[in-house]
Amino acid sequence: MTPLLEIRNVSHQFGDHSALTNVSFSVEQGDILGIIGRSGAGKSTLLRCLCALQKPTEGEILLNGADLVSLPERALVLERRRIGLVFQHFNLLNSRTVAANIALPLEISGIPSSRRRARVKELIEIVGLEGHENKRPSQLSGGQKQRVGIARALATEPVLLLCDEATSALDPETTASVLDLLAEINRRLGLTIILITHEMDVVRRFARRVVVLEHGKVVENSPVVTLLSDPSRNENIAHLFPDTLIQIPSDQKAYLQTDPFPASEVLLRLGDTAASLPSALLSELGRNFGADIRLLNGGITQVGGRNIMDMIIRLPVFSPEIQMFLKNRCQTVEVLGYVPSDR
């Protein structure tokens, strides 16, 4: 299947400074990709190239096969409408109401007012802002403002949502609720999402794949669970994000025991699992052990005819009961990493 977005050998120079060098990766339809890097790594430059606000010095950016770099300006205007943008500081107009902010891209696209009203109503429901339609942005909390920003980005039914540090201005609790909303939008609408961030925690909680940028180059491009479950790769990028990586236990058997293990998140690898989907196993876990258990990330791969499921779950404590439950359902249970409860 052709990827929704394909970045091919993209380089960008500012004078004699290379901001991006030979960047290549692709994004499948319906995926959630995190692009992470330290300050100056090239994230903003890449973002401007991805949303066709800037042409890279070299390379191709194919959206559904159309190269944004070589398209004439008139065609580009139409392609840009297929990419929704969510900003760190929301970029809302306080002179307009919530509903009018969301309607803005529809006005610009020349959608008639009756269709605009119906679409805005739909969008308000998607982002959970019923009752706030007539407020001004200054009357909203940060999280509510970002919901308006997300609704506005969805207005023209984009095929790709690009989020630029969309949670960096928010506190941890609001960050979690905005990430939950984006995950829900990904599930409900099947929308492909790219989230640019400098926070590994956000990637771990939300993205399925991650591209790590360092000095304008891609130094890692893999599923998040693979990155977190491979100690050698983990070490490769540990220096970038020293506080946020899941620690790898030296003897994982020690954690599969009868004592409660003080982890608030665990990265598990389950083998030959009877559950067909991570979400099925998760809802069983939720039903049996409480609502606080959440899947942060997960996916199944086939290795030599066996089903291997890597999943990160958040839980109050990795209790003996949960460990037994998993052992009863899966032939093998490995703890690949964890975040200690006290962090």
Ligand SMILES: Nc1ncnc2c1ncn2[C@@H]1O[C@H](COP(=O)(O)OP(=O)(O)OP(=O)(O)O)[C@@H](O)[C@H]1O
């Ligand atoms: N207009 C410009 N002119 C010259 N150099 C630039 C320009 N914009 C960015 N750069 C340089 O290109 C490199 C990549 O910058 P970029 O803003 O893309 O990084 P970033 O990862 O987004 O950083 P941050 O997280 O701090 O926003 C940096 O070394 C930066 O100094």
